[in-house]
Amino acid sequence: MFKFNDTAYATISSHKRDKIQTLRINNKHCDAELAMFGAHLLSFSPKSDGIERIWLSELACFDKSKAIRGGVPICWPWFADLYPKSAQSNITKFPAHGFVRDQDWHIVDIQENEDATTLILSPNKLGLFQFPSLFSVLLQVTFAQQCTINLISKNDSKHTVDFTAALHTYFTVSNIKQTEIKGIEGSFIDKTQSGKNLQLSLPYFVMAETDRIHSQDNTNNFKHITIVAATTTTIVQSGHDSVVIWNPWKEKSRSMSDMQNEGYQSMLCVEASVTEGISLAPEAEHQLIQIIG
Numbered sequence: 001m002f003k004f005n006d007t008a009y010a011t012i013s014s015h016k017r018d019k020i021q022t023l024r025i026n027n028k029h030c031d032a033e034l035a036m037f038g039a040h041l042l043s044f045s046p047k048s049d050g051i052e053r054i055w056l057s058e059l060a061c062f063d064k065s066k067a068i069r070g071g072v073p074i075c076w077p078w079f080a081d082l083y084p085k086s087a088q089s090n091i092t093k094f095p096a097h098g099f100v101r102d103q104d105w106h107i108v109d110i111q112e113n114e115d116a117t118t119l120i121l122s123p124n125k126l127g128l129f130q131f132p133s134l135f136s137v138l139l140q141v142t143f144a145q146q147c148t149i150n151l152i153s154k155n156d157s158k159h160t161v162d163f164t165a166a167l168h169t170y171f172t173v174s175n176i177k178q179t180e181i182k183g184i185e186g187s188f189i190d191k192t193q194s195g196k197n198l199q200l201s202l203p204y205f206v207m208a209e210t211d212r213i214h215s216q217d218n219t220n221n222f223k224h225i226t227i228v229a230a231t232t233t234t235i236v237q238s239g240h241d242s243v244v245i246w247n248p249w250k251e252k253s254r255s256m257s258d259m260q261n262e263g264y265q266s267m268l269c270v271e272a273s274v275t276e277g278i279s280l281a282p283e284a285e286h287q288l289i290q291i292i293g
Contacts, residue, residue, distance in 0.1 A: 002086040011117045018062035027117050027145045032143050037064055039105040039121045041072040044147040044292060052293050055170040055267040059258045067101045069258040070170045072149060076100050076137050077163040084162035099128045108138060110194050116144035123242040132157040134217045144171045146293040154285040161178055161280050166273040167290045171207055172229035173268050176206055176247060183225035184243060189213040209249035225270060237272040243269040
């Protein structure tokens with residue numbers, strides 16, 4: 001049982017992984033775990049089948065020295081190296097994937113009922129790297145038969161703010177070479193080939209190092225994606241302009257100190273992403289949503 005603002009919540013309990021506090025959720029629909037460092041989802045397992053949907057590295061670091069390898073890293077207010085040009089004038093060096101995935105977050109609210117447990121969190125520090133302090137973000141995660149992750153960006157400043165973002169979700173697969181991705185087709189940007197624009201061959205299997213941006217167009221919105229392996233995982237998403245597919249493969253997997261040598265064989269990143277950028281007007285908000293089932 002976990003207490004917040006003098007209210008006890010029966011489906012939540014507090015735990016520690018090394019230096020990081022985590023919250024474990026155990027309700028009638030699922031078991032899950034979320035780290036307060038980075039508001040980082042570590043686990044989601046529906047009780048309907050008891051199968052873990054989220055991949056977490058066996059060598060993930062929990063001492064706060066770096067972002068956690070695996071789970072669902074929150075990339076905000078920029079994704080990868082897509083730092084907005086409008087804010088870049090005095091920046092010479094900035095971290096990949098923004099500044100919220102490697103800091104502590106705090107609870108804003110908890111909602112608990114018979115069918116779901118919802119956590120709402122906010123990062124402790126905003127206004128970094130020339131972003132206005134009134135440009136804020138909340139993460140709302142609802143744990144039920146499905147896991148709904150909602151990244152809410154809000155601009156309370158007086159000026160338009162440009163940003164990019166992603167829910168960098170690592171999914172568990174039984175064997176990457178036997179895993180098919182359904183719901184994605186068309187052309188893509190291949191970051192392993194200097195950003196070449198290539199046409200996807202179907203069926204969609206990952207058979208080598210993969211880092212691809214699939215951008216939406218008039219015929220492809222990539223709202224419904226299915227990962228077909230020994231277990232089928234469904235993904236529904238909105239608020240994105242693209243989907244990123246990533247697997248480091250053998251060489252890069254072995255070069256990462258926080259990833260086991262053969263880790264690439266059991267994971268696949270399917271990321272709800274904003275890579276083309278959003279200009280958020282004053283008093284406006286944006287929701288980037290990924291629903292995992």
